[in-house]
Amino acid sequence: MDLLDKKLVLTRKLKHSSIQPVDSLPEKILQFGEGNFLRCFTNWMVQQMNDKGVFNGRVAAVQPTPHGRVVPKLERQENLYTTILQGLDNGKEVEEVEVNCSISRSINPYENWQEVLNTAASDELQFIFSNTTEAGLSYSREEYDPSQSPLSFPGKVTACLFHRYQCKGKEEAPGLVVIPCELVEDNGTKLKEIVLTIAEDWRLPVPFKKWVQERNTFCNTLVDRIVPGYPKEHALDWEHRLGYHDELMVTGEPFHLFVIEADQELEDLLPLQQAGLNVKWAKVQPYRTLKVSLLNAPHTMMFAAGFLYGLNTVYEAMKDPLLKDFVSEAMETEIMPYLSFDRDETIQFSEAVIERFQNPYIKHYLTDLGLNAVNKFRARVLPLFQNYYAETGQLPSFMSYALAAMFVYYKPVSVEEGHFTGEREGVAYKVRDTEAAMNAFIHFWESSKKGIYIESVRQILARTALWGEDLTRFPNLAERIHEHIELMLRLGAQPALEELMNKKEVNK
Structure with a gap:
């Protein structure tokens, strides 16, 4: 059995349950970053919510830099990969292995920018997630070309929000919840400030900047999980155990903590706690x-x-x-x-x-x-x-x-x-x-x-x-x-x- 056969088994199991088949789930999340941490943290959480039938949404993952190497691997595996959690829980060694189906598409924005913009304007989209490293969450001045992807992560967010604003009724456009996971203090506040600065640089309309501030929610967060990533030293052993080849298997510890500074009303849209996850809706x-x-x-x-x-x-x-x-x-x-x-x-x-x-x-x-x-x-x-x-x-x-x-x-x-x-x-x-x-x-x-x-x-x-x-x-x-x-x-x-x-x- 290879990794794609595993997907077929999962799909058949879902058809005989009350949970929606994976392929029919809407894209609710636009995610900037497809590295080890996001795949073993937020994407893993999306998988847990979907397994419980409480979220029923998938992720469109966007390559953050021009030289990324993950998107081609995801495409070769139809966006599937394996999470391997190993560690101690109440003094006992635990091991959890799961095929993750949470990513619906992986997009290279430098080749398919319009695909990213179309996703940003979707009626089904509710969230933006990110982890572009601390260096990624920073301001850099750049020119605005609607037909090309900005180089910086905040530039991409600004362009996506502006496209959504234009396509969805401008001031009446439904906003998004932006949840950055970069290890930067006050990361949501900082990202919002940079977006508004870039909007000023690009001379975007004043009503758009007001819409960014009033109709969109930027959450400060704290993330905590050790994710060593691809088990290079033990990859062949794992493939022998799993019975299939996986270029993107990712290892992490069982412990996880996600603190999101937002009203718990957001839990209705993102029911992380309902899925049994260690999530706090509180001051970071x-x-x-x-x-x-x-x-x-x-x-x-x-x-x-x-x-x-x-x-x-x-x-x-x-x-x-x-x-x-x-x-x-x-x-x-x-x-x-x-x-x-x-x-x-x-x-x-x-x-x-x-x-x-x-x-x-x-x-x-x-x-x-x-x-x-x-x-x-x-x-x-x-x-x-x-x-x-x-x-x-x-x-x-x-x-x-x-x-x-x-x-x-x-x-x-x-x-x-x-x-x-x-x-x-x-x-x-x-x-x-x-x-x-x-x-x-x-x-x-x-x-x-x-x-x-x-x-x-x-x-x-x-x-x-x-x-x-x-x-x-x-x-x-x-x-x-x-x-x-x-x-x-x-x-x-x-x-x-x-x-x-x-x-x-x-x-x-």
Whole structure:
């Protein structure tokens, strides 16, 4: 059986159920982007809603850039592909494999722009989804040619909305719900502002701009699911198991969270919760803070501590009892008590995070988490550090140790253009960060060789350009960092972490 035979089986099953056959479902969604994340997140959600018979709609997927390679593959497979979800759920390993039929058409707009415009003007269309990466959700000035696709994603959205406005009665044209999934704060608001700026550039009618503002809904969102994508190392094994060839099979974790900042009345049009999905119709910012505090901050805290310890991935770190305790206790004692979020939901989210960290199917390399680590520490960990100190008047032990471990991780052995090289047990690794951050640590370690070690710690902690504030305002922080670094260099990362955990155990 090949992938297309699988579609026939699915179609026959639907004909004997109360659910509409897939091929008869209308295109309710125009989607800019057809990459791994959207196919394993929003398209997967559309499939779940259709399986429950609560949405009954499909997706027209648009290639976002001129050099995309996914559309030809989708066309070869009649827009079918396989989703493979693997991970832990309540401590048990789970695996869900499904052929996804949610995409009705895949369109290259640089060859078939009129097809995109026709879809935008359809009576059945209700939504625009997107994930064009953070770089895609940005403004660029370009000329307007109604017969050609704009290059930018916001330009495409502007042109599609204007075509719909013209074709559907102008001011009386029914608007669309625009749900961007780019990992950009206030993504819906930002996209709307760019669309209006482009409309100004193109000198489009004032009533059109008013229609964009009043008849269309741009939703801020937060998306969360780890999607490794095509299982390159295990593709042949999967094809043997599945019994068919699939160029676009996509792997992801079972966990998913979709926060959409809109009235829950939208649930009638997009019944995600009815399909049993983890979707919140709520303000995004509190959930963003929760995610940054309990997922991103622990990632940043563990990367150097775990890597120097001799481990390579998040999974390996969470298999080690000492590292697992370090991460778990940091979350429980230094982060969670000081979050202004519902306690039960905070606990539930933190437990899900620990399970996600323990997923054996996802290789999340600690060195990848260390990319631009100074800015990550500043944005993710320091606000939590400040919260803890404000509430307790004490330095947070785990966060201080994580900062010291980052100092050691940033110890250069050789300096190259765009990065410098560190060394762990004789094996080199690359440190990549901003030029300012790398220069600061190069200078720090050079100064430390001259015997002004503690003064060097104070000097780098005082750099407001690095940290956003002078960290020497926290009494004894320089001494604490100095103590941890000295111990790591003298004894090694494992004994240093053991000493930290033993002290915490004694102080309980």
